[in-house]
Amino acid sequence: MTGWASSLQCSVRKWVQRGISIFLIVLLSACDGDPRPLLESVEASDLNLVSISITPNRTFGDIAYVNIDESVQFSVAGVDAAGNAVSLDRRNRFWKISNTDAGAISRDGRFTALANGQVSVGLELGGLVATEFVLEVSDAELDFIVDIEGSTEASQCSESSYTADGFFTDNTERPLFDVNWSIPSDVPDGSNAIAKIVSEIEGTVTVGAMAPGQYTLRASVGSASTDLTVSINADLASLALQPSEISIQRGQSLGLGARALRDDDSSNDATRVVNWSLTAVNDEQIATLSNARGSSGQLRGVSPGVGTVTASCGDIMQTAELTVVELTSISSIELEPDDSPLELDLSDGEEQLRAFAVTNNSVDDDVNSRVDITNQANWEVTSGTEFLSVDNSGSVRGEVTPLAEGTATLRVSYLNQTRTVTVNIVP
Amino acid sequence: MAIVAPAWILLVCIAFAQAAHAAPRNAFEYSRDLNTRPYVDVQFALQGVRHSELDFYPTATQLSAGFWIFNDIGIDFFIDRPVSSDKESIFDVEIRQASGVALRFQSPHLATRLHAYMLLGYVDLQVEQNQADDRGTRRIRQSFSGARISIGFARRLSRLDNVLITGEYRNYYTEDEIQIDGIGLGLRVNLR
Structure with a gap:
């Protein structure tokens, strides 16, 4: 083969190789489809x-x-x-x-x-x-805020929702979604507030009425604003806390709940409305307790100790004893329900069991030595798995499901203790 | 019906190639000779379509034809036709057609008459999903395209030098929610 022919062949080979490379890159990157x-x-x-x-x-x-x-x-x-x-x-x-x-x-x-x-x-x-x-x-500017829609009366320790309508330059009246909601206070730090905003979602504001009296709800959009006066009725009888006695471990979080009980025997959830506070023996920080929007009532154990959780709506308040423990060993495990053998009805479906650690190293042995360990314990069906199953993960830990008529053995273990219970599944 | 046409094509190719071919006698000559020919490949494939935690295994025939542009590098043109669909629950799935072009990279001989190959290319395919239940029937046809990747082996027959048995795994389309692939077994005939 002559030199020029060999050179030409080599050159052609290089270009073909480049072409192959480009071909592959283009083909491999071209991916399309919608399943x-x-x-x-x-x-x-x-x-x-x-x-x-x-x-x-x-x-x-x-x-x-x-x-x-x-x-x-x-x-x-x-x-x-x-x-x-x-x-x-x-x-x-x-x-x-x-x-x-x-x-x-x-x-x-x-x-x-x-x-x-x-x-x-x-x-x-x-x-x-x-x-x-x-x-x-229809693109238009807001001319003025027409009104705030919602009740002008509220029960103490309840929530009420409000929206605002605006009149626009194209002569249309529309609900407003980008509203700045506020409750103007008589004093700058808001310490005399009898109501608070508990949520704002897409133009709808929810206000918690805390104490009897009158407050002003203000809706503002740019320079336009309008007010609504709301009266809070003194119809709250008492508050109830859930749980009524609180034991948590250091580092553990727990959502507390408050319920408003009324003279007419009605009640409502007041978790977001009440003012949560925490006092500890010796003024140590044993836990954090949130009043923030979106996490109201969230308790987290910080260090072992005892204290008091208080929920209040105006002058009406309720307290619960708080114990924060650091568990290294426990003396026993208790179950709720605590029947032995435990009887489950096949037709009733799932049932949530709860496990409690009885501590031998709480800060004060006389106070609340029972700690909820439902979400920390290990749940297991050791025999009769064809009759019973138990959840051991996620948010339903400890939830048992009867599968068929028969007898099963359920074991709950945590730290140094194990509790075994016989479960009879009946038709 | 879909399998009949490719089978006829393959038989004609085998006959044509056998008549025309004078087989080289040593491996080197064989390899050189092999790599100068166009070829036809027919495979029967068990395809896999997986989505929504359901596995479908329709079947198809694939006919491909190609030619070598270098030693051990060729260009394939291929088309799949469905043979049967597969039913799971109330759904019946088949790959209605798949076609495309690919580069074939062939290994040196791994053993006597045996070599491996890889195909990299582009495929365009259409998945048909039929469902029938109390609410009636519904048909969905969705097209997918993208890279086709295959790895396989080819073994030359001892009595027919220009006929090879081929087997391969092919991946047509993969994303989080769906995977389309398959395995194929067939014959390749080198033409002159």
Whole structure:
């Protein structure tokens, strides 16, 4: 072979090799496909869905007006063949809109208005089609706040929700979603507040009424604002705490609950409304207790000691003894229910058992030496697994499920102690 | 029906290749000779489609044709046709078609008459899922495309130098929620 021919062959070979490299890179990076219709068909079948519906996260008026750049989050729910509501994940779905000039919608169902016009939002899931929700994109400025909607009377230690409506420059009245809510106080530090905001979600504010009297709820958007005066009735009889005696380990967290009891024998959850406080013997910090929005009543053990937890609504308060322990060994384990043998009805389904460690090293042996270890103990069915199962992980630790008529043995162990109980499953 | 056409093509190719071929006698000559020919490959494949914790195993035939552009590097053009679908629960799944192009990288001989190969290329395929229950019937056809990766072996027959038995694992599409792959067994015929 002559030199030039050999050189040409070598050159051609190099270019072909480069071409192959580019070919491979392009081919291997070109990946396309959407398996969601296949998956959603199975999902709809597994859940036995017969219909789905979509809802926005806001309460609109007769016409759902939105401004340009405003967003509306949609969620999806289903109904099964038995008529039960089924919660569905809104994420990664086939959300559709009728007018892509006026808006866009993400795979997670978040609609964003882009231009004036009418848009229908829809969803298809596993062959089921939701009724479309119509939005009217009309870009306008807020002229003034019309009013605050909600009750002007509230019970002491209860929650009430409020929304505000605005009048816009296009002569439309719309609910307001981006509102700055406040409760103006007579003194700057708010120490005389008789009400507090416990949550704000998409324009809806929830206020906790703490003490009898009157407070002002203010809604502000830019320079526009309006007030609503709310009266709090003195109809609270007492408070109840859950649990009434509290024992936790160092580092353990526990959500406390408060319930408002009224003269007419009614009651309501007041966990977010009450003011939580904590005092410890010797003023040591044995625990932290939150009053913050979203974590009200969350207790966390810091160091061994004893103290008192107080929940108050105005002048009415309730206390619970608190013991924080550091368990290294325990003297025994107690179960609730504590029957032996334990009898479970097959037709009753799951039952939550609770385990308590009786401590031999609490700070004060006379005070509350029983610590809830349900979520720390090891739960096991040692015999008769065909008759009984027990959850040993997650949020339902200690939940037993009767499977068939028979006798099983349940073992609960924690640190140095083990408790065995016979369980009879009866028809 | 889908398996009949590729089978006929393969038989014709074997006959054609046998008539035309004068087999080289040593391994080196054989290898050189082999790598200058176009080839046709027919495989029967057990495919796997996995999603939603369901496993479907439809079957298909694959017909591919290719030619060598270098020693041990070739270009394949392939097409799959379904033979049967597979049912799981109320769902019936098949891969309606798969086709594409791939580069074939062939190893030196691993043992007498045996070598391994790898295919890297592009595949376009369509999965059909039918369901029938109390609410009626529903058909979904979804297209997927992306990299096709196969690894396999080929063993030359002792009596027919230009005919090889092939077996391979192929991956057509993989992501978190779905995997489409398969195993195939077939014959490859080198043409001249």
